Amino acid sequence: MLTTLFVMLAGVGAGSLGAMLGLGGGIFLVPLLNIVLGIPIDKAMAISLVTVIATSNFVSLSSAGRKYANARLAMVLQVAAAVGALSGLWILNYVDERARELIFAGTALLVAIVMIARLNARNVLDPSVTDVGLLGGRVEDPDTGRLVAYRLKRLPFGLSVTFVAGIISSLAGVGGGVLVVPALNSWCGIPMRVAAATSAVILGVTAMPAVIDYYLRGHLTMPALAAAAVLGVLAGSRAGFWISSRVSVRALKILMAVILAGVAAEYFFFK
């Protein structure tokens, strides 16, 4: 009973960060379930992937999430992520596990540095701009309370990063949100909150076949814990959106950079 309650609380934390920053939450939930509660890594990853889908569903369907998520951009990037995930399954046979972890850690650290370097950069255009392109949009900016426009830049780069994120999600067993959100925000001209919501939508679709795979391999065997984590995540996602609309983009970027640096340190020194 206490374990279930603990998992539910952990789910609240993962859901909040998932909705705020577009991360799947696996990066926090898996070590917590595995190291703190002693749940085997495969079972922990299965529960974590189910919670990724829960966050994604909440973002895709709630009015708060739909306000920010760009469905068209999500669909275009999703194709690259899915192809990347399939390629990752093939690459898995040829790359050593430690090498994969170091590649992931190095990338996360690089992205954290870029994020901090571009802390004050805002990807918003004047609201009077009429042409936002096929993959751009308009969204209310809680920092200023005004409607702002944004336009997608460097689509091939965005597709490449999402493709790599798909590969990494297969290789390292984590969602690609840690790469997709900073890349969309720092290089592709997408505002932070839009990048986070769009990434959450992408991650849910990528996680779906993985959850089925884990179930078929007999790793999704703790339904009560999975249910507790999902309920926690759904509550946390709501809280995450509430917090996200009340803190500045600068604060969100700093939080993201700190998390990325922490993830890099975990893979460099503690694995």
Place this chain on the structure above:
Amino acid sequence: MSTITIAARLRSSLRIALAATSACLGMGLVMWFLVSGPAQAVATAMIWAGLALLVLIPALNVVAVLLDEWSTRPRAFAWAAAGVLLLLVVSTAYKIWKSGFFLGAVRL
């Protein structure tokens, strides 16, 4: 009925499905702790039903995007959504086939 109307209805249904998921999981979890014996099987079934519905929602959401975009020209985004759906179906079918799930069913 236009594809946009169908997409809007599908999306409303998905919102209800997400609420149903929470209800199934919540009630199942409460029952899991309060009851024992054969009734616990009902609690387990409710939790599995909730999880199955949860996992199905992203695919149905892609269908909603596909229907939404079908009415716009050019249909590039509709084709992107169709591509995502195809990749989803192919990768899921491949995983099920590789796991020998159907072979097990045939043996049974």
